[in-house]
Amino acid sequence: MKVLLINLTDGGSGSGIAANSLVTELNNEGIEARLGVITKQTVNPNVFILPKKKKSLTFKIFNKFYNINKNIISKIFKIIPNPFKFRTSNEIFHSTNFHSDTDINWINNSDYDVINLHWINGVICNKDIAKITKPIVWTMHDSWPCCGAEHHPNLHENDIRWKNGYFRNNKPRTTKGFDLCRKVWKQKYKYLRNKNIYFTAPTKWESDILKSSYLFKNNKCFTIPNIINHQIFKPKDKENLKKLFNIPDNKIILGFGAAYDIDNPNSLKGGNQLIQLLQKLDKNKYFLVIFGTVSTNFISKLAIDYFSSGFISNQTILSNLYNMCDIFINPSHVESMSYTSLEAASCGVPTIAFNVSGITSIVLHKQTGWLATPYNVDELYEGIDWCLNNYEYLSENCLKKSEIDFNEQKTTQEMIKVYSSVLKD
Structure with a gap:
């Protein structure tokens, strides 16, 4: 069996790490697999740059003109009032994916047996996916495949169009102008609804979203977690690492990411609730x-000493950071799975989080961490003390769950079964 995985990149994001890890494990299991990307960031020999379509002369001329004048064009559109411009209060990331450069003919003429799509925005548009003649497995890294332009259901506004369909009469009141989400959804409906695509989702929550969706409720979907490298993310000597990074050994160490967007209570990464939580802490007790x-705005609101890593692409260094922490804080409002909580658990570090979305597949209340009522900061604060008082129990459970539920070989074999099934269908 030969499998072609397709993703935007092979690193620097959850989907990139997941696809890169999967292609490595597939080859370890004897499956001939390669990962095609638009941007290659790693030295993995099984990753290559996808061939691009040949562009027409008209397109090349238009593209050159646009690139030369895009700043002027942008300024013109900002000056001219446009009542039809798409505007929404929905903080979820949006993508149209109307066009793509990947050569579909090359894919169809290749000797790959199965095409495993991952994050395909900017890689293959919906119209081109419909042109793929080989069996397709689509691995979800968010809910974009079954939503409109948004990458997760618009939970804060109780928008369930992903379930009921995107029509003129059910657009949220906060969406103004051109209904971009409906436009994207209609394209998916036109090109993909009747295509025999098998889906995999990293959590039951994400799988349930797809199975409830208007577009793909009749498609097969398998819950298979993303792969984590247990040779990298594992318990290490906490005290030595603290000395290495000059972290105090007489304070409780709290780790977190997404230190931005603190003024918006509906920020999807929970920056607003995070800063409220941190402002409750005793600066003499925590680091x-x-x-x-x-963000500088985030730092200006802190009264506690901190260490900021900046962007980290090296997973070994990332593992070291987790291992220095006593507790990891994940205040996200929505996550398909949450690689950060899984990485923390694999290092034996419990997570405190809100009881929402795919986070609950990793963080089990009072077993591998603490789940607070959304978006109750006081409960989140209570979770810190509870986790510290039950640290050894939680840490041991974290390691067990990571090793059993997220075992590399087990996960890879489950994916191979899906590939085999779609080939027989």
């Missing part, structure tokens, strides 16, 4: 380890 970039 913060901030994963990734951090």
Whole structure:
């Protein structure tokens, strides 16, 4: 069996890490698999740049003209009032994916038996997916396949169009102008609704979203978690790492990411609730380890000492950061799975989070962490003390869950079964 995985990139994002890990494990299991991407970031020999379509002369001329004048064009559109412009209060990331450069003829003429799509925005548009003649498995990294332009259901506004269909009479009141989500959904309906696509989802929550959707409720969907490298994400010597990074050994270490967008209570990464939580802490008792970039606005609101890593692409360094922490904080409002909580658990670090979405597949209340009522900051704060008082029990459970439920070989074999099934269908 030969499998072609397709993703935007092979690193730097949850989907990139997941696809890269999967292609490696598939080859370890004897499956000839490669990962085609638009942007290659790693040295994995099984990853390559996807061939592009040949562009017409008209397109090349138009594209050159646009690239030369795009700043002027952008300024013109900003000056001219446009009542039809798409506007929404929905903070969820939106993608149209109307066009793509990948050469579909090359895919169809290749000797791959199965095509495993991952994050395909900017890689293959819906119209081109419909042209693929080979069996397709689509691995979901969010809910974009069955929504409109939004990458997750619009939970904050109780918008269930992903379930009922995107029509003129059910557009949320907060969506103004051109209904971009409906436009994208209609394209998916036109090209993909009747196509025999098998889906995999990393959590039951994400799988249930697809199975309830208007577009793909009749398609087969298998719940198979993303792969994590247990050779990298594992318990390490906490005290030595603290010395290495100059982290105090007499304070409780709290780790978190998404240190931005703190003024919006509906921020999907929970920055607003996070800063409220941190402002409750005793600065003499706690020290913060901030994963990734951090906004100056966020820093200005902190009164606690911290270490900020900046963007980290090296997974070994990332594992070291988790291992320095006593508790990981994940205040997200929606996650398909939550790689950060899984990485923390694989290092034996419990997570406190809100009881929402795919996070609950990893964080089990009072078993591998603490789940607070959405979006109750006081309950989140209560979880810190509970986790500290039950740390050894939680840490042991985290390691067991990671090793059993997210076992690399088990997960890879489940994917191989799906490939075999779609070939027989």
